[in-house]
Amino acid sequence: MREIYLDHASTTYLDPRVAGAMRPYFENEYGNPSSLHRKGRRAKEAVENARQTIAKILNCLPEEIIFTGSGSEAINLALLGTARAYKEHGKHIIASKIEHHAVLNALKALKKEGFEVTYLDVDKNGLINPEDVEKAISQDTILISIMYANNEIGTIEPVAETGAIIKKYRDSEKTPFFFIDACQAAGALELNVQKLGVDLLAVNGSKIYGPKGVGCLYVRKGIRPMPLVYGGGQENNLRSGTENVPGIVGLAKALEIAEREREAESTRLAELRDYFIGRILKKIPKTVLNGHPAKRLPNNVNITFLDIEGESALLYLDEKGIYISTGSACTSNSLEPSHVITALGRPYEYAHGSLRFTLGRKTTKEDLDYVLKHLPKVVEKLRRISAVRLENRK
């Protein structure tokens, strides 16, 4: 069966060039970077080279990069680690309502530790207003978390603008710190931390054609989060545990390729994206685009199909070899519909009928045409099954 994978925001395949770079570190160069002998030193060198590669892309110092076991871990280190270390300076945190669960659930945990969180609304396209950040900042604010680009609807947040505002409010201890989750943005947007004006930034391997189980956190020099993992003191005492050398090498290689191909690939993807969105909205009645029409990731298409339920659509498309995801409650852990779609001010039923298609490096126009051939039939069939006839309240 023909398989069309349009779920690259969930995860990507491993680029063969990345796999090639990683391979020696599984079987031959398996040394522990902490060992003093040559085998250890060679592994150490590989880790440090990877650190330099990433530092160059982020325009920061190599020692400002901390390798972690995932994007979620990098996010948790940024939030839990910084909040715990700086709680004497204040106990207030600001975050957008549409952050990834790694952020939202870490903040929930911090709330139990006595921190207070202000959640910022977004507009109907998913954009935060930097002025809202300014209004929410108080003497007590130590941390502000805004995602660079949203994983569900692809909306790109005004991060640099927000960073410039936050700078004005820095006290002598340099709080509040500005954290951005760039896991979805890597490969699509510029990651220059100086230009963005951020203090902490998280990236991972599994969304950029790199390996799973590895991520990294940029921590601006002078900021000392408390570690989440204690042990041998690796990663500048911030993340103990023997380094995942092949993973780290792979992450750097993946980011390097993503950065080199970023502009050309983004242009190609944005064209495909707009073609796909245009065709769906035109061909299928009662469809609504979720997220910003222009300020959106080049590979993200998120559309609500009124009167149908996302999980059913996902499984009907699965039967045709088309792999996508949905914001419907029935596929979520909590049985709650997507917090992102509902934050746009849309009724719950819009979230239940939302489908996300995320394109990737191998996606072609032919792939999208194949989907465009089957999707209208699936939607039509499910609408015939559906007990609901909603009005489009857009």
Next chain:
Amino acid sequence: MLNKNKKPAKNADVVNKNTGEKWYYSDIVKDHFFKPRNLMLKEPKKTQYDAVGIVGSPACGDQMKMWLKIDKKTERVKKLKWRTFGCASAIASTSAFSEMVTENNGMTIEEALKIKPQRIMERLGGLPNRKIHCSVLADKAFRKAVSDYFRKTGQYRRVLTDGSKVIDSKLNITERDIEEAVLEGATNLNAVQKKLKVGIGSPEVIAEVEQLIRFYAEKYYG
């Protein structure tokens, strides 16, 4: 026969990206999901069916509408048609339920009311744990439709009240019925009486009915 096969399926189709938990859908579930039985495809004429029931709401992620054709003498369910805004489990379990009720000349209303969700699950070869709640929608819609049948045939005593407080005991109209009438847009006594005839034969309950209408109108339309 498909329905004798009670073995749990081996193929995992959906893996939750947040928890990694596997959702197993049996081949029988898939068969019903992709080829739902007894679907109401075209909007029927009013006289074609004897009763109709709607439960759930799209905001909650599921809604079910069910139509019944009942043999008045034997009370056998001759036809059961449905439509749903729901997930794979809701579609498959309603499809299976519709077969169970109508096959072999049709169950009587009383027999059909005794079908436990467990029996639908058995027929489907099981459902993932977190999806069991999706399978009760069919039963709920059926009970609503049966109550509608009892009302339309004047058998008010037999209307199913399902634990909700009975307001009009002559017509067996419950607090829940009034809440639903308000939800459907009837926000004053006249409109509610058009739907339910509540209090028409028992004027003494009207004050309470009006109070309930105000309460629910405030709650939902505030």
